[in-house]
Amino acid sequence: MKFCEISENIKTKNNNHIWEDFVKVVFHGANASTFHPGFAELLDAAHELVLLPDHLGSEADREAYATADVIIGIRFDDSFPTPRNLKLYQVPGAGYDGIRVSDLPVDADLCNCFGHEIAIAEYAMCALLSRHVPLGDADARLRKGDWKYWAGGPSGMRTELGSTTIGILGYGHIGKAIAQRAKAFGMRVHVANRSRPEDQSQIDAFHAIDDFREMLAHVDVVVNTLPLAANTTGLVDGKAFASMKPTAVFMNVGRGGVVDEEALFGALKDGLIEHAFIDTWYQYPSGPDAVTYPSRLPFHELGNITMTPHMSGWTHGTIERRRNVMADNVNRICQGLAPVNRIAK
Known part of the structure; x- marks a missing residue:
């Protein structure tokens, strides 16, 4: 332009x-x-x-x-x-x-x-499905004659997204769109929000946002959709990550600052959680051609994170x-x- x-x-x-x-x-x-x-x-x-x-x-x-x-x-x-x-x-x-x-x-x-909620919900489901349907790996293997995922074989059985439980922080436009699609896949949906929604048809369990840590031990996936405000800055901290399952997947499609930067890095580096999908960050480019890492910490050196450049809602x-x-x-x-x-x- x-x-x-x-x-x-x-x-x-x-x-x-x-x-x-x-x-x-x-x-x-x-x-x-x-x-x-x-x-x-x-x-x-x-x-x-x-x-x-x-x-x-x-x-x-x-x-x-x-x-x-x-x-x-x-x-x-x-x-x-x-x-x-x-x-x-x-x-x-x-x-x-x-x-x-x-x-x-x-x-x-x-x-x-x-x-943007439609686009972000599709991003979220695509990311989560990638953990259960390894299309890229199956394709790469078959190109080499490896039939690992062939039906009937004992080594290639996959897990199913529908057998997992998702916990959503915030139940605004994005949270509702993700919950609707999660339910369509058969997932159980927990929500932590400031107020209790009038329509809870997509929700299996509700938690007050002040008590969101109580939700974390009961879900397999945690998705932050909260905006950045005085009362949400650093809300997802070291105690929150310590409350999650060691097999948990964490996703941030809200604002970067809602999640404590050092706590997130430490949780991934120390294996407190299994994987993270992070789309919103702590540092952004100063111009269109600037080469900028999204954090002062070396997230790019970790193998258990999928990093995307704040793209989830941009369609x-x-x-x-x-x-x-x-x-x-x-x-x-x-x-x-x-x-x-x-x-x-």
């Missing part, structure tokens, strides 16, 4: 009526720019759409940012120009820990969006669903309506 410092106006019609009141919508950074293609066609009026880079290096960039009515982005603090006309700061995802809420203009709404479907919600929020504020997914400031 090539960033531009000039705006583009694209007129769209709704019931043959073109609005006269335009707003400036700024897409700030590479992440936000992903949602720009097709965005104008979802709007009820012709609005000014501006693409800005992550680093606002020029005076023109900073002025465009400062005069935005809507900003779509993932980072905000007092190092950025004050957006004096801001009506809506729209995060193009669920997590808003990169936004310093206290620095936003008082009258501006802060909203997030979801739509065409996620982009489309989020784009639709964000465009609808622009339409709503232009109509004097409250946007959806407002975050209390």
